[in-house]
Amino acid sequence: MKLFDVYPLYNVEPVKAEDCTVWDEEGKEYLDLYGGHAVISIGHSHPHYVHKLKSQLDNIGFYSNAVQNSLQKELADKLGALSGCDEYELFLCSSGAEANENALKLASFHNGKQRVIAFQNGFHGRTSAAVAATDNKAIIAPINAQQEVIILPMGDLDLVEAELKKGDVCAVIIEPIQGVGGLDEAETAFFQGLEKLTKENDTCLILDEVQSGFGRTGKFFGFQHHGIQPDIISMAKGMGNGFPIGGILIAPHIESKYGLLGTTFGGNHLACAACIAVLDVLEKESLIGKAAITGEYFMEKASEIPGVVRLKGRGLMLGIEFGEPVGEMRKQLIYDKKMFTGGAKNKNLLRILPPLTIQTDQIDAFIEAVKEVVTEEV
Ligand SMILES: Cc1ncc(COP(=O)(O)O)c(C=O)c1O
Numbered sequence: 001m002k003l004f005d006v007y008p009l010y011n012v013e014p015v016k017a018e019d020c021t022v023w024d025e026e027g028k029e030y031l032d033l034y035g036g037h038a039v040i041s042i043g044h045s046h047p048h049y050v051h052k053l054k055s056q057l058d059n060i061g062f063y064s065n066a067v068q069n070s071l072q073k074e075l076a077d078k079l080g081a082l083s084g085c086d087e088y089e090l091f092l093c094s095s096g097a098e099a100n101e102n103a104l105k106l107a108s109f110h111n112g113k114q115r116v117i118a119f120q121n122g123f124h125g126r127t128s129a130a131v132a133a134t135d136n137k138a139i140i141a142p143i144n145a146q147q148e149v150i151i152l153p154m155g156d157l158d159l160v161e162a163e164l165k166k167g168d169v170c171a172v173i174i175e176p177i178q179g180v181g182g183l184d185e186a187e188t189a190f191f192q193g194l195e196k197l198t199k200e201n202d203t204c205l206i207l208d209e210v211q212s213g214f215g216r217t218g219k220f221f222g223f224q225h226h227g228i229q230p231d232i233i234s235m236a237k238g239m240g241n242g243f244p245i246g247g248i249l250i251a252p253h254i255e256s257k258y259g260l261l262g263t264t265f266g267g268n269h270l271a272c273a274a275c276i277a278v279l280d281v282l283e284k285e286s287l288i289g290k291a292a293i294t295g296e297y298f299m300e301k302a303s304e305i306p307g308v309v310r311l312k313g314r315g316l317m318l319g320i321e322f323g324e325p326v327g328e329m330r331k332q333l334i335y336d337k338k339m340f341t342g343g344a345k346n347k348n349l350l351r352i353l354p355p356l357t358i359q360t361d362q363i364d365a366f367i368e369a370v371k372e373v374v375t376e377e378v
Helices: 047-059 070-083 096-111 128-132 157-164 188-200 269-284 287-302 327-335 360-377
Strands: 014-018 021-024 029-032 089-093 115-119 149-152 169-174 204-208 232-235 246-250 308-314 317-322 349-352
Touching: 029 360, 047 269, 070 089, 070 269, 089 096, 096 128, 096 169, 096 204, 096 232, 096 246, 115 157, 149 157, 157 169, 157 188, 169 188, 188 204, 269 287, 287 308, 287 317, 287 360, 327 360
Parallel strands: 115 149, 115 169, 169 204, 204 232
Antiparallel strands: 014 021, 021 029, 089 246, 232 246, 308 317, 317 349
């Protein structure tokens, strides 16, 4: 059987990984500055993570959401304590798109409205309402286009207010720092304005933390840089360090009801064990504070790279913008320098999303490699 051909692939097959290092089938070693799309938070195959998952599997890997599962409660308590969001309630699912789909649906259930405000260059996933709220026409099928979504420029509160005043907007959804779009971030005044306007107009403010959450920006959640309290927070990627798990945090004024949301796989034993291990390691190894410090080190070093137009992002959610497309540079980095990096909708942007455990000498090695590639190209 052939695989449905939707992914352009690099000709590399990782078969083993440890912390920030990945090996291919020939034993060649690569430095991982991309964490498989920002998924690897505590480092590949962290011993505590491997132990937790293996021992969970020895006991029970899965049962349904129709019976007690105390791991969900343990996860919720640890997540509440470490994130500082302990007054929120938790619903677990299995991916980022599913988290946003549930966030949008819950907002609509809560206030009975149906229209969504999203922002230019935003990315929220590939399912029904999530993809309709994504600013990329190429991935929106006619069936998704029936959703009522307006895409606005980020930063213009007047335009947001004019739409909210129409009285039919169930949710405003925004990434704290845009991931796929290219690391743009609205100002604090804009986030605080969104919080105020959504409250005044009985609309839910959804912060999409699928990529930026779990410590990546140097705080547990990216919105915490702006002093706001969203109504709903969506999470996935770094949450399971590779095990598929997502979720939403729901402010207490939004009421639950049996059957309102549901999923077969969400919150299963293995997924919970993976996320609990991630939370344990984030706390024990102080990885969130380290991400902030290492990110500053990266920014300082990256400013020395010739041809850099702009450095973007926070913590270890970073972008280096050049004056021309970085596609060739990424190929040279992977094939010649043995380093994984990421691209973005902005073709001139090199995206850097390493495990939060990355060390300064590994950043030095990366900066040297990029300098060499840039100099060779001239
Ligand atoms: C901000 C954001 N939201 C949602 C998603 C969708 O997540 P998933 O691919 O797990 O469905 C992504 C994926 O890149 C993302 O970056």
